[in-house]
Amino acid sequence: MNTDQAFDFLRQAGVTEDICIQTVRRWLRERKINYEGNGLRISGYILEDTDQAFDMLMDAGVPESISTQLVRRWLREGKIQNVGNGTRENESMPKEKVINRGAYTDQDKMIRQLKAKIKAQEEHIEGMEKLHQNSINTLIQQRNKLKIEIAHIDKEKNELQKETKKLLQENIDLRNELLKIKEELSRGSKREQEQTHTPPPPMQTNHRQKLGLSKTASPKEVLAGYKKLLIKTHPDHGGNAAAFHYIKTDYDQFRSTNKEK
Structure with a gap:
């Protein structure tokens, strides 16, 4: 050889x-x-x-x-x-x-021990690799879950922004309506001041005109008309407080005038 x-x-x-x-x-x-x-x-x-x-x-x-x-x-x-x-x-x-074959007994024993240690280390490494992979999979699942939650939060945020814009627009519309009512009331008060320089018409005729009733309407019909307006303009029924107060004043004045008569 x-x-x-x-x-x-x-x-x-x-x-x-x-x-x-x-x-x-x-x-x-x-x-x-x-x-x-x-x-x-x-x-x-x-x-x-x-x-x-x-x-x-x-x-x-x-x-x-x-x-x-x-x-x-x-x-x-x-x-x-x-x-x-x-x-x-x-x-x-x-x-x-x-x-002497017996001389290799100790070496064989050492080799077996080393192989056993290597096998144990390999199993330990394999277990660590599996644990590492499981940790990676868990982190990936948590990341995907967070992405879904973030998308859901973004959707809710967009919906809230739309709702906020809608409420702001409604608030603007209400303020415009209130300003319009105030302007109408202001013009009405100016007309009343101008009418003080002229002889006022009969009280009954003035109240009937405001209510859109005929000149021949009875006091009961006038009161019924005022009550309907009071119900419509009452704040509890969605009406305007200023308009309600204005009509209530006329209503009280009409009642007091009819009592005196």
Whole structure:
């Protein structure tokens, strides 16, 4: 076996590249490998027997259970010529150096412990990744929920703005209407002041004209007309307080005049 075949032999056994290089160099110094390869690392190496293969795997630090499986597979694949007699001694492995399989027990134990730790760390990392992903999903759900709430708030804000504009317009309309009534009342008071310079018409005729009644209307009809106007202009019925006060004054004046008569 040359250095290239030895390297492939160890790589097939699952040994890391650094350990492969160190082991091949050591085997070359110990003359366990006959000559150096050409660096191409061509596979197809053939071992003399199963004992030689098993001893070389154990010497490279491969656990016994894995070594046994590899030797059986290589024997089926024709990479090992013969089945050994169990002594595990051959020309490439000097007789004075017989591998003690018990020497690797502690190493196997350490390897198993390291593998268990690595597995535990991998499970921990996997759990942290799942937790991280769950946190991301939760944050995404909360973000989407906040977006929906913000959209709902914006909609309510727009509706409130529309309602506010509507109320402002109604307030403006009411103020305009109030100003209009005040102007009408002001013009009416001016007309009354102008009429003081002329002889006033009979009281009954004046009240009947205001109510739109005929000159022959009876006092009861005049009172009924005033009551209807008072009801219409009363603030509790949606009327105007100034107009109600104006009509109430005429109503009281008419009643007092009829009582005197």
